Amino acid sequence: xxxxxxxxxxxxxxxxxxxxxxxxxxxxxxxxxxxxxxxxxxxxxxxxxxxxxxxxxxxxxxxxxxxxxxxxxxxxxxxxxxxxxxxxxxxxxxxxxxxxxxxxxxxxxxxxxxxxxxxxxxxxxxxxxxxxxxxxxxxxxxxxxxxxxxxxxxxxxxxxxxxxxxxxxxxxxxxxxxxxxxxxxxxxxxxxxxxxxxxxxxxxxxxxxxxxxxxxxxxxxxxxxxxxxxxxxxxxxxxxxxxxxxxxxxxxxxxxxxxxxxxxxx
Amino acid sequence: xxxxxxxxxxxxxxxxxxxxxxxxxxxxxxxxxxxxxxxxxxxxxxxxxxxxxxxxxxxxxxxxxxxxxxxxxxxxxxxxxxxxxxxxxxxxxxxxxxxxxxxxxxxxxxxxxxxxxxxxxxxxxxxxxxxxxxxxxxxxxxxxxxxxxxxxxxxxxxxxxxxxxxxxxxxxxxxxxxxxxxxxxxxxxxxxxxxxxxxxxxxxxxxxxxxxxxxxxxxxxxxxxxxxxxxxxxxxxxxxxxxxxxxxxxxxxxxxxxxxxxxxxxxxxxxxxxxxxxxxxxxxxxxxxxxxxxxx
Numbered sequence: 001x002x003x004x005x006x007x008x009x010x011x012x013x014x015x016x017x018x019x020x021x022x023x024x025x026x027x028x029x030x031x032x033x034x035x036x037x038x039x040x041x042x043x044x045x046x047x048x049x050x051x052x053x054x055x056x057x058x059x060x061x062x063x064x065x066x067x068x069x070x071x072x073x074x075x076x077x078x079x080x081x082x083x084x085x086x087x088x089x090x091x092x093x094x095x096x097x098x099x100x101x102x103x104x105x106x107x108x109x110x111x112x113x114x115x116x117x118x119x120x121x122x123x124x125x126x127x128x129x130x131x132x133x134x135x136x137x138x139x140x141x142x143x144x145x146x147x148x149x150x151x152x153x154x155x156x157x158x159x160x161x162x163x164x165x166x167x168x169x170x171x172x173x174x175x176x177x178x179x180x181x182x183x184x185x186x187x188x189x190x191x192x193x194x195x196x197x198x199x200x201x202x203x204x205x206x207x208x209x210x211x212x213x214x215x216x217x218x219x220x221x222x223x224x225x226x227x228x229x230x231x232x233x234x235x236x237x238x239x240x241x242x243x244x245x246x247x248x249x250x251x252x253x254x255x256x257x258x259x260x261x262x263x264x265x266x
Numbered sequence: 267x268x269x270x271x272x273x274x275x276x277x278x279x280x281x282x283x284x285x286x287x288x289x290x291x292x293x294x295x296x297x298x299x300x301x302x303x304x305x306x307x308x309x310x311x312x313x314x315x316x317x318x319x320x321x322x323x324x325x326x327x328x329x330x331x332x333x334x335x336x337x338x339x340x341x342x343x344x345x346x347x348x349x350x351x352x353x354x355x356x357x358x359x360x361x362x363x364x365x366x367x368x369x370x371x372x373x374x375x376x377x378x379x380x381x382x383x384x385x386x387x388x389x390x391x392x393x394x395x396x397x398x399x400x401x402x403x404x405x406x407x408x409x410x411x412x413x414x415x416x417x418x419x420x421x422x423x424x425x426x427x428x429x430x431x432x433x434x435x436x437x438x439x440x441x442x443x444x445x446x447x448x449x450x451x452x453x454x455x456x457x458x459x460x461x462x463x464x465x466x467x468x469x470x471x472x473x474x475x476x477x478x479x480x481x482x483x484x485x486x487x488x489x490x491x492x493x494x495x496x497x498x499x500x501x502x503x504x505x506x507x508x509x510x511x512x513x514x515x516x517x518x519x520x521x522x523x524x525x526x527x528x529x530x531x532x533x534x535x536x537x538x539x540x541x542x543x544x545x546x547x548x549x550x551x552x553x554x555x556x557x558x559x560x561x562x
Contacts, residue, residue: 006462021439022382
């Protein structure tokens, strides 16, 4: 029998190797995090003691708490801003500011992270020196809000584009105020997009390293910045355990996001 | 719902306010700082100077005459070279994968795409760090060589250009696969059947049907890989040993260690120019694509 049209030999193997390449480093890292040996690279039996150690290290707990607070605040701001902008940009075809607004919202995606990092650093240093503006962890929250906006925006916009406006019009026809129509009709329908956008923003904020490292100082260390300072001191089982925890958090969040945002079969 | 121009502007105002003040304004301040005088204690002194841009190309000789200094040009060329090779490697690896996934039944396709996206959302720092475990002396691969009786250190790629390249490809491969998949998924596979019926070989079909149809994905993916690669910091830092090997590490060094703001700002501006040029080429290529499609 002739092979099906459009079939190329080795594609399956190539794809399998691709996934090995993609996942092997993470598997190795997770595996070594359970290595009992103090010398991280030499296998000395299974152990979970490094996890206990990680959780009892005071610096890590504080850094994780900072990361969490930053991510929650940045996600809330970014999501609210994104909803407000998306409602205008998707629905108002005649709005003259649509083009520039889209360009503005996508800007954080286009500028290389290192450039954003140093520009934000100089800006905050100047604000501190000239007008005494320094919010500490708040500075990091502001910076994160900026680059989280496009990530929150994309799923919300996608959901809005698929949404039917007739229900909202019906609510308005039945004398619902603009706010009530939004609160009781639009927002519930928009919720899957909002949840998806918020989760993406959360992961992006929680994982950010370069920008945070540039603008963070003593007392405003986040988890990735803390892990980087550990890595600088060499490969240790503690780093492997802390990294594994972060990998698991991201993987769980993204998988949940995928289930929430997946197009429903009707 | 009736909305006026004013209420429309009110809706996008928070985005303009936050991104405008904390995203765009700092970029313009950075441009200004690149033309100021360095304060050796970090920060800048008021006053115009294009010293930072001269420093990129020249150094001062003992008698204050300018001497061409290739060190930063070399870093720039190395960055562009590594970013270009990364882009090509991602394309070579990613195209067959995206094609394979696009041809799967829907359920499987979604699962594969989830598998492609998970690393994409996993901390880049950690994913790059994991490569140290694999590439280093006494690492996962070297240990296998030692088990076979080779000397320790037979396999030790850490702190080489190859290691940086592996790290970059690994970091940005999903950025290539996602847009490639997006354009191949919409493809009408009957076109390949038609090509085959017209006695096109498999490779002719690939060259004349699949690749042209994947072109928007190829262009978008190349842009998404090239831009972050050229400004990468983590891969050259962790896998290249942080020897100021790429533009990203050079910028980082100016702020973290050398405290030369104007020079760091000038290099950042240069990087932004590259990004702008890449975007312009992208727009041009996309327009060409539109015309070609319209012509059919």
